[in-house]
Amino acid sequence: MKLKAIQLRKGNIILFNNDLYVLTEVTHITPGKGQAVVQTKMKHIQTGQNAEKRYRPDESVEKAELETRKMEYIYDEGDDLIFMDQETFEQIPMHKEFLGDAIYYLLPNTVVDVNFYKNQPIGVELPLSVDLRVVETEPTLKTATVTSSYKPAVLETGLKVQVPPFIEEGEIVRIDTRDGKYLERVKE
Incomplete structure (x- = not known):
């Protein structure tokens, strides 16, 4: 075109x-x-x-004329992530290196748009935000307020982000996939 x-x-x-x-x-x-x-x-x-x-x-x-297909990330296999087409149930592997930082926003069963060019996958369109569990962060400080500085946290996919001091391990947080920043705490 x-x-x-x-x-x-x-x-x-x-x-x-x-x-x-x-x-x-x-x-x-x-x-x-x-x-x-x-x-x-x-x-x-x-x-x-x-x-x-x-x-x-x-x-x-x-x-470039691209075809977009809804695909579900289903599991890891070595250095590949396996995606399944939502209509045909065909499974395709995509190398972690090819996906880049997108791997930090993908959990099994996440549905994404995969762009294809001449039947070859060329990229993944992530949702604008994802909800991920905090697996490691410093303990909450009793004197912490919403306005105090942020602290580092590691999420279940290995993504490292800055979160407010009141966030504790085990909580789920919403992350913006465009810049990797904390948006809000998610109630379970």
């Missing part, structure tokens, strides 16, 4: 030099003199290599 460069947005996946890249930054530059340009920064989907490209606003860019 062709897009005009002026239509590009952060997060779009495009074909650049016959490879898939995700746009990490898109800046529209309109100088006082001369022609406007669209400056992009992007990251190669497989290698993580960064690239930059300037486009004229009316220049055509090939947006």
Whole structure:
């Protein structure tokens, strides 16, 4: 699918030099003199290599045609996480390294959107927040208030976050998957 460069947005996946890249930054530059340009920064989907490209606003860019499937993370198998398609029940492995930091937000039975390009998985779209149990943190201080500083905690997936001082081991907290920050305590 062709897009005009002026239509590009952060997060779009495009074909650049016959490879898939995700746009990490898109800046529209309109100088006082001369022609406007669209400056992009992007990251190669497989290698993580960064690239930059300037486009004229009316220049055509090939947006990758992705298929999205609802898949359930079901279990670990060595260095792979196994996902099951919610419609066909087909199971596919995805390497932990390929998933990157997403592994810290996945518990068995979590349903996510998996993006495919030409029948190959290229990424996972996490929900905006996840609820995870605190497995390790310093004891609650009796003098702690909501406004005092945060303390480190380790969650059941191994994710390390800063939580308010009143949070104790065993409690469930809601975490923002975009930045890995504590949102709130979850009542069981």
